[in-house]
Amino acid sequence: MQAASKSPAQVKNQATKASPLKIKLNTISEKFQIAENFEDGWINTEKDIQAILHAENLRYYKHTIYQREIVAKIKVDSDTKEVRHLLSPASLAGYTALTLQPFNIKDVRDDPAMAALNPQLKFNKVYDNLCGVSTRSVISVPMLQDNAVLGVFQAVNPVKGDEFTNQDVTVSRALAGVMARKIRSELNMTKGPFDYLVAQGSLTEEKLKELKQKAREEKTWVSQLIRTELGIDPEEIGHSLEKYYQVPFVKYDPSITPPEAFIKGVSKYYLKSRLWVPISGDPDKVVVLMSDPKDKNKIMEIQQLLNAHSYEFKVGLPEDILVYLGKDAPGQDKTGKKESEVKKSLAKTTSLLAEGATIRKDGDDTATAIQYVNNIIIEAENIGASDIHIEPSQPNSPAVVRARIDGACRQILEIPESKIKPVVSRIKIMAGLDIAEKRKPQDGKVKFQLADKELELRVATLPTVNGESVVLRLLAASGALPFDKLNLSSRNEAEIDRLIMFPHGIFLVVGPTGSGKTTTLHAVLGRINTPERKIWTAEDPVEITQPGLQQVQVIHKIGLDFASVMRSFLRADPDVILIGEMRDFETANIGVESSLTGHLVFSTLHTNSAPETVVRLLDLGLDSFNFSDALLGILAQRLVRTLCSNCKEPYKPTAEEYERLVGIYSPEYFPELGVSQSDVVLPKPMGCPECGNTGYLGRTGIHELLVASENIKRLISKKAAVEEIRNTAVEEGMRTLIQDGAAKILKGDTDLKQLHRVAAE
Numbered sequence: 001m002q003a004a005s006k007s008p009a010q011v012k013n014q015a016t017k018a019s020p021l022k023i024k025l026n027t028i029s030e031k032f033q034i035a036e037n038f039e040d041g042w043i044n045t046e047k048d049i050q051a052i053l054h055a056e057n058l059r060y061y062k063h064t065i066y067q068r069e070i071v072a073k074i075k076v077d078s079d080t081k082e083v084r085h086l087l088s089p090a091s092l093a094g095y096t097a098l099t100l101q102p103f104n105i106k107d108v109r110d111d112p113a114m115a116a117l118n119p120q121l122k123f124n125k126v127y128d129n130l131c132g133v134s135t136r137s138v139i140s141v142p143m144l145q146d147n148a149v150l151g152v153f154q155a156v157n158p159v160k161g162d163e164f165t166n167q168d169v170t171v172s173r174a175l176a177g178v179m180a181r182k183i184r185s186e187l188n189m190t191k192g193p194f195d196y197l198v199a200q201g202s203l204t205e206e207k208l209k210e211l212k213q214k215a216r217e218e219k220t221w222v223s224q225l226i227r228t229e230l231g232i233d234p235e236e237i238g239h240s241l242e243k244y245y246q247v248p249f250v251k252y253d254p255s256i257t258p259p260e261a262f263i264k265g266v267s268k269y270y271l272k273s274r275l276w277v278p279i280s281g282d283p284d285k286v287v288v289l290m291s292d293p294k295d296k297n298k299i300m301e302i303q304q305l306l307n308a309h310s311y312e313f314k315v316g317l318p319e320d321i322l323v324y325l326g327k328d329a330p331g332q333d334k335t336g337k338k339e340s341e342v343k344k345s346l347a348k349t350t351s352l353l354a355e356g357a358t359i360r361k362d363g364d365d366t367a368t369a370i371q372y373v374n375n376i377i378i379e380a381e382n383i384g385a386s387d388i389h390i391e392p393s394q395p396n397s398p399a400v401v402r403a404r405i406d407g408a409c410r411q412i413l414e415i416p417e418s419k420i421k422p423v424v425s426r427i428k429i430m431a432g433l434d435i436a437e438k439r440k441p442q443d444g445k446v447k448f449q450l451a452d453k454e455l456e457l458r459v460a461t462l463p464t465v466n467g468e469s470v471v472l473r474l475l476a477a478s479g480a481l482p483f484d485k486l487n488l489s490s491r492n493e494a495e496i497d498r499l500i501m502f503p504h505g506i507f508l509v510v511g512p513t514g515s516g517k518t519t520t521l522h523a524v525l526g527r528i529n530t531p532e533r534k535i536w537t538a539e540d541p542v543e544i545t546q547p548g549l550q551q552v553q554v555i556h557k558i559g560l561d562f563a564s565v566m567r568s569f570l571r572a573d574p575d576v577i578l579i580g581e582m583r584d585f586e587t588a589n590i591g592v593e594s595s596l597t598g599h600l601v602f603s604t605l606h607t608n609s610a611p612e613t614v615v616r617l618l619d620l621g622l623d624s625f626n627f628s629d630a631l632l633g634i635l636a637q638r639l640v641r642t643l644c645s646n647c648k649e650p651y652k653p654t655a656e657e658y659e660r661l662v663g664i665y666s667p668e669y670f671p672e673l674g675v676s677q678s679d680v681v682l683p684k685p686m687g688c689p690e691c692g693n694t695g696y697l698g699r700t701g702i703h704e705l706l707v708a709s710e711n712i713k714r715l716i717s718k719k720a721a722v723e724e725i726r727n728t729a730v731e732e733g734m735r736t737l738i739q740d741g742a743a744k745i746l747k748g749d750t751d752l753k754q755l756h757r758v759a760a761e
Contacts, residue, residue, distance in 0.1 A: 024052055025174055032182045038062070041182055049155075049175060053168050056157035057133055060143075061085065061093050062183065063151050063246075070097050070152055074130055083127050086285075088310030091124035093152045096140040098303065098311060100149055100296040102173055103140045106163040120309070137163045141172045143180035146191065147294035148246045150183040189243060194222065196240035202232055216479070221318045234317060245293045245315045250279065252320035262286060262306050268325050270371060273378050273450055274298060277324045284309045289316040289324070295449055297430055301370050369422035372415065373430070376401055377448055377472070379412060381455060383692075386474055386514065390427075392420055392467035399423075399467075406641045406699050407514070407757075410692070424461070424468050431459040439463055445541075446472070458541070480522040480546050487749070489740060491733055492705045496635065499707070500528055503575075505632035506595045508582075510605045510613045516639045516701055517604040518543060521578060524602065525549065528576065537578035538565040554580065566590045570599075578602040585621045592622060595630040609737065610634040610706035611725040614716055628708070628716035636704040638737055638758040640750050644697040647688035648748075650681045657682075660752070664761055665742040669735070675746055683748050700749050702741040702759065706734055 028045045035041035042060060049058055061070035061083075070093055072083040085094035095118060096103060108114065108123035115121065128135050136157050143151040153176040158164050190196050197203050203211075203226065211225045226232050238249030262278040263271070271277055275291035276298060286308040290298065293313045302311065380388045385403035392399045399420040401413035415423055428435045431444030441462045448455040456475040461468050488496065499507055507524070509517045522544040525535060529548045540554035540562075550572075552565050562579050563586040569577050570590075582588040582603045595601045607613045613634050618624055653661075658677045662670050685695020706712065706729045715725050730736070735743070741755040 021052070021171070024048065025171070025178075028052075028175065029178045032178050035182070038179070038182045038186060041179075052171060052175075053139075053155045053164070054159040055139075055155040055164075056159060057131075057135075057155075059093075059127065059154040059156065060179065061097070061152040061154075063097060063149055070094060072127065074127070081130055083130065085124060086310040087312070088308075089118045089120035090122060090310065092121070092138060092140050093124075093154065094310075095121055096142050096152045097149050099300060100142050100144060100147070102142065102169055103138070104164055104166075104169050105138045105140070108135055108138055139164050139169055139172045141169070141176040143176045143183065145177075145180040145184045145189065146244075147296065148189070148244075150180045150187070150246065153179055187246065189246060190240070191244075193244045194226070194237070194240050196243040197226070197232065197236065202236065203230055213479075223317045224319050227319075234320075237317065238315070241315045241317075247293045248314045250289055250314045250316050250320075252317070252323055256280070256324070258324055259286075266305060266371075270374060270378075272322055272325050274301070274374065275318050275321050275449070276302065277321050278306060279314075279324065281306075281308060285312060286310075287312045287314060289314050289321055291316065291318045291321060292449060297447075298449065300429075301374075304370060368419060369426040372419065372423050373426045374448075376413065377455070377457070377474075378450065379403075380472075381450065381474060383412070388470075388472040388474070390415070390420075390423065390470040390472075392464060392469060393417075394466055405692075406696060407639060408641065408694075408696075410694075420467065424470055427459060427470055427472070428461065433459070433461065438468055456541070475541055475543050480526040480544055481519055483523045483527045486520060486523055487700045487744070488703060489735065489743065491735070492635070492703050492740075495633065495705055495707055495733075496524065497527070499632045500524055500600070502600060502632055504595050504598045504600055506591060506601045506603070506627075506630045507632045508603055508605055508613060508634045510607045510610065510634060510636045511638055512606060512608075514639070515637055516699075517637065518580075520635065520637060520701070521602050521604065522546065525576070525578060528600075533575045534573060535576040535578070536569045536572060536574045537580075538562055538569070539578070539580040562587045563590060566594070570594060570597075574599055576600045576602070580604065581606075582617070588617055588620055588622055592626050592630045596626060601630075607636070609722075609726070610636040610704050610734070611722045611729060613706075614725055615722050618716075618719055624719050625717050628713040631708040631713070631716065633708055634706045636706075636737060637701050638741075639699040640702055640741060640744070640758050641696040641754045642698045642700050642749050643683050643685055643751065644688060644691035644695055646690045646697070647686040647695065648683040649686050651684050653680060653682050657752075661742050661745060665739050669739070673743060673746060680746065682745065682751070684751065696754065700744065702737050702744060702755070704734065704737045704740060707732065 028048050031044045032038075032041035035044060046058055059072060061072045063070045069084045069086055074081050074083060085091040087094050087098040089095045089098070092103065092105065092108060103117070106113070114123065123135065133156070139155040141153050142149050143153055153172060155164065155168065155172055158168070190199070194203075194208055198205055198208060208222075211222050211229070215222045215225055223237055226237055227234060234251050238251060242249045256279050258277050258279060259281055262281060277289050278286050279289045280287045286306050288302055288306070288311060290313055292298065293315050299313070376388060376390075380403045383403065383405060385405050387404040389402040389404070389409065390399060391402065396417065398414040398416050400411055401415060402409045403412050425435045427446070428442070430446045433442045433444050441460065443458070443460045446457045446459055448457060458473040458475055460471045499505075509520050511517055518539070525537075526546060529535060529546060531548070535549050537549055537551045538554055539551060542551050542553050545551065554560055554562060554565060562581060562583070566577070566579055566587060567590060577594060577599055579587060579591055579601065580603070582591055582605055591601045591603055605613055605616065607616050613636070617627060655677065658680060665673065687693040687695045691697040706725075709732055711728050711732065712725065715728060737759040738755070738761050741750070741759055744750055745752060745755060
């Protein structure tokens with residue numbers, strides 16, 4: 001007798017030994033997949049879902065592209081009736097669709113508890129009245145697909161206990177995802193904003209990729225390039241956006257004027273940076289045009305800033321939204337200001353906030369906090385900051401906001417004491433942190449959409465005696481720096497170029513946090529990134545992206561660490577591997593073994609110098625003979641502030657200054673620089689508006705390259721002391737960090753003050 005065939009879900013469950021709950025979820029997912037439509041899938045799975053959640057009743061609402069409501073269809077006797085809810089706090093379902101957030105409500109009749117979520121939030125009893133049920137406890141979850149809300153799923157009244165559990169919420173979110181995928185397939189949604197144009201043959205995938213890269217480089221929008229370079233009509237682009245965002249597209253209409261009542265008091269620079277504008281409305285309903293209607297953080301901002309009863313979101317082209325806000329053409333607004341001047345004006349907006357200005361009305365802490373946070377991030381990005389420090393002060397004193405620019409902190413703002421707690425809470429909400437927990441450090445990430453690019457920020461909060469301090473690190477994704485822009489000495493550039501052409505071995509870049517190690521490694525990878533080489537990288541975080549690289553983001557919370565990723569790479573046919581950091585024996589040992597088995601391995605370490613790196617790795621427990629065989633070279637580096645090219649002035653150094661530089665470089669090796677006291681001219685910092693009157697603008701690298709020669713390998717294998725390795729390396733041509741820095745002073749890049757900030761003699 002022939003055995004009965006198993007369904008794909010049964011085979012998968014048997015192979016993975018899934019839990020009973022996982023098996024049930026897979027079965028429900030399969031029933032939705034094979035159903036002709038969503039409604040049939042719901043009918044076939046409703047009892048199964050009720051059994052999993054132990055719920056008395058289930059509900060679903062669907063959201064369609066040209067409706068500003070979510071709709072539930074209910075059979076009452078022989079008739080089908082509809083329950084419609086606006087995207088507003090007038091109902092729990094509508095509020096779920098509006099905020100894109102899941103809710104677990106113990107008692108919907110508890111008005112204070114509902115008001116704590118939103119002062120306007122009410123439970124709408126229309127569904128109860130039609131069906132003859134009495135709702136008490138509810139799980140309300142948005143059906144999301146690629147952050148687009150396609151409906152709302154609700155589980156009502158637990159059979160056991162007074163409220164649903166956290167696990168019930170997790171299961172409900174998984175079920176809502178299954179439902180969203182079914183709705184998406186019916187709506188024929190695309191995976192990207194311009195995929196419909198590709199499907200229609202209006203442009204190719206290769207051309208779209210090229211335009212995306214060009215948009216990043218020129219700081220413009222893909223839609224703008226599609227219009228100008230390909231001549232595609234805005235209506236056609238808009239239809240593609242509708243397919244992706246699932247909201248109506250609105251083309252620019254000169255007859256539409258943004259309602260003054262809604263934009264009065266809201267900075268236009270803020271609206272330009274966030275790319276949204278109200279185009280019509282009254283206190284009952286406002287219609288908002290957005291460049292990205294899937295941005296839930298932006299949607300929450302809009303609710304709190306505009307404070308309407310309900311909202312309708314539509315998608316518009318970024319360049320059209322800017323026209324509504326008074327901009328004529330890219331880089332120019334109606335007042336004739338250049339884009340750089342518009343950016344500088346953001347500082348004025350921030351200053352107004354520092355004086356306690358509100359957005360909608362006095363005392364609205366939430367709205368004020370939103371604009372504080374957004375303008376701080378925007379201003380920090382505009383002035384090229386790498387980090388933002390929000391520091392509470394003593395009682396009755398304002399909090400201080402400092403930005404780290406080119407490695408040095410500079411105060412950019414003061415926040416009134418009364419506003420600092422809402423600002424910190426706002427940042428924690430954006431990063432998905434627990435706003436109630438103020439005693440422990442927390443960390444998270446925020447994605448922040450600027451007008452021309454997306455920023456990613458790493459957030460860390462720490463409790464201090466004066467309140468919570470917050471540090472945000474800007475992780476704006478970018479392309480790789482060209483290798484010839486690293487400002488390497490001729491010897492270092494030639495040696496690195498030679499070493500990275502080896503088919504196997506280890507090359508390390510070392511230095512403290514923020515010394516540019518990742519930038520250097522990606523410049524090196526760019527040098528060898530050819531179609532013949534398969535390159536894998538594991539990074540935390542992935543800040544720099546390159547075509548041709550397969551890049552993996554490390555996630556420690558789920559056990560996806562450097563060591564586990566490295567083991568997986570070895571099964572993925574690599575030629576070159578970049579591992580973000582060799583922080584432990586396991587990762588370092590796998591790196592050595594990988595290099596000895598025919599792979600070229602790059603990595604980083606937090607050490608002070610190249611020779612010290614050898615001792616550090618051996619102290620981790622590496623076999624000295626294997627490591628010496630594997631090592632190609634170690635590049636230690638620092639970033640030093642460079643003199644502002646706009647205001648630096650040349651001067652003739654004194655004999656004492658000249659001798660100081662000779663002593664730093666070493667009298668023995670100084671002649672190789674080919675300079676003499678008579679012809680040396682050095683620059684000095686002066687200060688101008690371009691550099692913030694500091695005299696310095698930008699940073700460059702100073703380097704120390706240890707090449708693993710036969711002598712060095714011999715010293716490593718016998719575990720020689722750091723000093724012995726350093727002396728041998730210098731004799732063979734290595735120049736220390738301080739020596740390379742002295743050479744760059746003579747070149748006119750920096751000065752002695754900045755060199756001593758990052759390197760010791």
